[in-house]
Amino acid sequence: MHAPFSRRRRLAITCLILAAAGPGVGSRAASARTAELSGSARPVIEQFLLAQAGGLPGKVSIRVETPMSGALPACDALEAFLPAGARVWGRVSVGLRCNGDGSTTPAWTRYVPAYVAVVANYYVASRPINAGDTVGPADIQLRQGDLSALPRGVLTNPQQAAGMVASNRIALGAPLRLELLRGATVIQQGQSVKVQSQGSGFVVSTEGRAMTNAAAGVAIQVKTQAGQMLSGIARADGSVELPN
Incomplete structure (x- = not known):
C-alpha cells in the first residue's frame, strides 16, 4: 500500500515544481537558442556566407541565429571569418571580429x-545496384x-555517373555518392597497349605491357619492349598517354 502512495507523491511534487517554474519554460529556452540574430552584424555574416558559398550548386539560403551569450556588442568595423577547416554548408559557427579603436569601442x-x-x-539509385554493375541513365533518378x-560526395550532375x-x-x-563508384576498367593487367606522347606538331608512339588494371583517367605504369618503365594516363580507348 505504501509504494503506490509514494509514486503518487513524487508525481505531485514534480507537477508542483513545473507549475512554479511557469508555463512554456522549455519552449522559451529553445526559442531563445534559435532566435534569428538582429542588428548590424546579421547582414555582415549573411554577405560573408553568400560569398563563401558562391561556388556551390543550387539555391543557397542562410539563417543567422543569436549566440547563447546573447546580443552582440555594438561595433562599426565588423569582420566575419570561418574557423580553419570549416565547411560552408549545414550548421556552421561564424567568427565575428570587432576591430575596435581601443578607446570608445573595445575589440x-x-x-x-x-x-x-x-x-x-x-x-x-532508381533500382538496387549491385557491386560491379555499370551505372547507366536508367539506373539513376533525379531528386x-x-x-x-x-x-558528402553526392552526385549533382548525371554525367558524374556515366559509365x-x-x-x-x-x-x-x-x-549516389562518388565514393560508391569507380571508373570502368579500360586496361587489364598484362594487356598490350599503345603508349603515345604528343607535343607541338609531333606524335610519338610505342608498344608496352600494362603493369596493373586501370580505368580511364587513372595513372598506370607500362613496361616497354625494351624494358623501360613509363608512367602515363589510361585513356578511354585503351591507350596510354604520357605527360608532356
Missing part, C-alpha cells in the same frame, strides 16, 4: 551559429533537397 571576437541550406538537384543534409561501376551495393533510392 572583441564572438562566434555566431548559422545554418546554410543548399537546395539543389541530386541523384539516387531535389538540401545538400547539407545529405552525405561508372558500383564499387559497393547501392540500395533503391539511396543517394
Whole structure:
C-alpha cells in the first residue's frame, strides 16, 4: 500500500515544481537558442556566407541565429571569418571580429551559429545496384533537397555517373555518392597497349605491357619492349598517354 502512495507523491511534487517554474519554460529556452540574430552584424555574416558559398550548386539560403551569450556588442568595423577547416554548408559557427579603436569601442571576437541550406538537384539509385554493375541513365533518378543534409560526395550532375561501376551495393533510392563508384576498367593487367606522347606538331608512339588494371583517367605504369618503365594516363580507348 505504501509504494503506490509514494509514486503518487513524487508525481505531485514534480507537477508542483513545473507549475512554479511557469508555463512554456522549455519552449522559451529553445526559442531563445534559435532566435534569428538582429542588428548590424546579421547582414555582415549573411554577405560573408553568400560569398563563401558562391561556388556551390543550387539555391543557397542562410539563417543567422543569436549566440547563447546573447546580443552582440555594438561595433562599426565588423569582420566575419570561418574557423580553419570549416565547411560552408549545414550548421556552421561564424567568427565575428570587432576591430575596435581601443578607446570608445573595445575589440572583441564572438562566434555566431548559422545554418546554410543548399537546395539543389541530386541523384539516387532508381533500382538496387549491385557491386560491379555499370551505372547507366536508367539506373539513376533525379531528386531535389538540401545538400547539407545529405552525405558528402553526392552526385549533382548525371554525367558524374556515366559509365561508372558500383564499387559497393547501392540500395533503391539511396543517394549516389562518388565514393560508391569507380571508373570502368579500360586496361587489364598484362594487356598490350599503345603508349603515345604528343607535343607541338609531333606524335610519338610505342608498344608496352600494362603493369596493373586501370580505368580511364587513372595513372598506370607500362613496361616497354625494351624494358623501360613509363608512367602515363589510361585513356578511354585503351591507350596510354604520357605527360608532356
